[in-house]
Amino acid sequence: MTKGNVFISGASRGIGKSIANHFAENDYKVIGTSRNDFEFDNKSENLIPIKLDITSRDDVKKCFNDLKSKDLLPDILINNAGITSDQLFLKMKDDDWDSVISTNLTGTYNLTKIFIRNMIKNKNGRIINISSVAGLMGNPGQVNYSSSKSALNGFTKSLAKEIGSRNITVNSIAPGFIDTDMTSFLDDDAKNGIIKDIPLKRFGEASDVAELTLFLASKEASYITGQTISIDGGLLMY
Numbered sequence: 001m002t003k004g005n006v007f008i009s010g011a012s013r014g015i016g017k018s019i020a021n022h023f024a025e026n027d028y029k030v031i032g033t034s035r036n037d038f039e040f041d042n043k044s045e046n047l048i049p050i051k052l053d054i055t056s057r058d059d060v061k062k063c064f065n066d067l068k069s070k071d072l073l074p075d076i077l078i079n080n081a082g083i084t085s086d087q088l089f090l091k092m093k094d095d096d097w098d099s100v101i102s103t104n105l106t107g108t109y110n111l112t113k114i115f116i117r118n119m120i121k122n123k124n125g126r127i128i129n130i131s132s133v134a135g136l137m138g139n140p141g142q143v144n145y146s147s148s149k150s151a152l153n154g155f156t157k158s159l160a161k162e163i164g165s166r167n168i169t170v171n172s173i174a175p176g177f178i179d180t181d182m183t184s185f186l187d188d189d190a191k192n193g194i195i196k197d198i199p200l201k202r203f204g205e206a207s208d209v210a211e212l213t214l215f216l217a218s219k220e221a222s223y224i225t226g227q228t229i230s231i232d233g234g235l236l237m238y
């Protein structure tokens with residue numbers, strides 16, 4: 001008997017993979033996606049990898065039907081998949097804009113739209129959107145990415161207000177700089193320049209974000225909704 005079904009977009013590596021492993025280790029059944037075929041290192045029956053591009057509504061619908069037929073619709077949805085396509089605004093191509101918005105924002109819409117009905121029916125659910133500090137403080141070269149991530153924070157608040165009465169919480173997590181493929185292009189000089197502004201003097205680990213996600217999904221977090229919770233080593237303080 002598991003604690004519930006969890007659907008995590010972008011679980012083949014980085015933060016999503018760590019979230020998937022944390023939930024599986026804590027007795028949840030995890031369905032994790034990526035655009036490419038992948039396997040989880042740990043061959044647990046609680047970890048189910050599936051190939052899905054969240055920007056394709058047709059594929060999202062097929063995935064929904066497949067999960068429904070297997071009684072695997074999620075109680076917990078973690079919208080984690082995200083991409084960057086950094087460029088100074090004056091040089092930004094339409095495709096840099098379109099690809100980032102369609103993955104980070106519309107992908108979240110696609111999954112939430114299709115999975116929310118079952119949560120409403122069950123009067124139980126958790127939706128956790130992985131946003132970014134860039135959506136809160138901006139970052140040069142990331143107009144597209146920051147826009148997508150601040151939009152997720154607005155998405156979170158409005159949806160939380162709409163469905164709080166159905167016992168569904170909606171929150172977003174705003175990580176700062178986390179050691180994953182997404183930040184691996186930074187050389188040591190660039191990294192050290194960033195670390196100067198982080199009070200905790202290090203990049204975060206994917207597992208730091210995974211622990212917070214696990215908490216927000218737990219019953220102990222049942223009175224937290226509509227929040228954007230930073231996990232950034234103190235980079236941004238209000």
Ligand SMILES: NC(=O)c1ccc[n+]([C@@H]2O[C@H](COP(=O)([O-])OP(=O)(O)OC[C@H]3O[C@@H](n4cnc5c(N)ncnc54)[C@H](OP(=O)(O)O)[C@@H]3O)[C@@H](O)[C@H]2O)c1
Nearest residue numbers: 010012013014015034035036053054081082132178180182
């Ligand atoms: N790393 C950081 O410093 C940082 C900071 C703040 C916020 N974040 C956010 O945290 C989330 C995870 O980031 P990460 O650092 O773990 O990134 P990552 O290592 O690049 O992993 C991204 C994951 O998303 C998947 N993905 C990308 N596009 C997809 C699509 N259209 N459909 C399905 N899966 C897709 C990737 O797999 P495929 O490529 O195989 O599809 C991969 O599994 C992102 O939303 C990111 O914006 C990261």
